Amino acid sequence: MAQTAMTIRMDNDLKVQFDALCDEFGMSTNTAFNIFARAVVRKRRIPFVIEAPSKEDVVGRGKAAFDELRRIAADNGLAGMSLEEINEEIRLTREGK
Numbered sequence: 001m002a003q004t005a006m007t008i009r010m011d012n013d014l015k016v017q018f019d020a021l022c023d024e025f026g027m028s029t030n031t032a033f034n035i036f037a038r039a040v041v042r043k044r045r046i047p048f049v050i051e052a053p054s055k056e057d058v059v060g061r062g063k064a065a066f067d068e069l070r071r072i073a074a075d076n077g078l079a080g081m082s083l084e085e086i087n088e089e090i091r092l093t094r095e096g097k
Contacts, residue, residue: 008033 010018015029022032039047053061073079081089 006033 018032019029022029025032027035036047070079073081
């Protein structure tokens with residue numbers, strides 16, 4: 001069977017981690033990608049679920065995080081800050097002060 005080369009771009013840290021894991025599995029990175037490609041062709045689908053959270057889930061987690069921040073602010077006596085005071089705190093934090 002004829003062979004062909006393929007170039008894949010990825011984050012360097014991800015490549016290092018992937019190479020190390022493939023080595024632990026006793027295979028090369030090339031072998032791992034070939035296994036993946038064969039599974040895709042055989043099953044005619046990506047062999048794992050690719051999904052994004054629903055809008056409702058994202059909004060729900062955002063509201064929960066906001067409620068937690070409100071609780072922390074109240075616990076620390078910061079619940080009554082004005083928008084200007086909040087923005088000043090953000091500015092100072094960004095400046096590392």
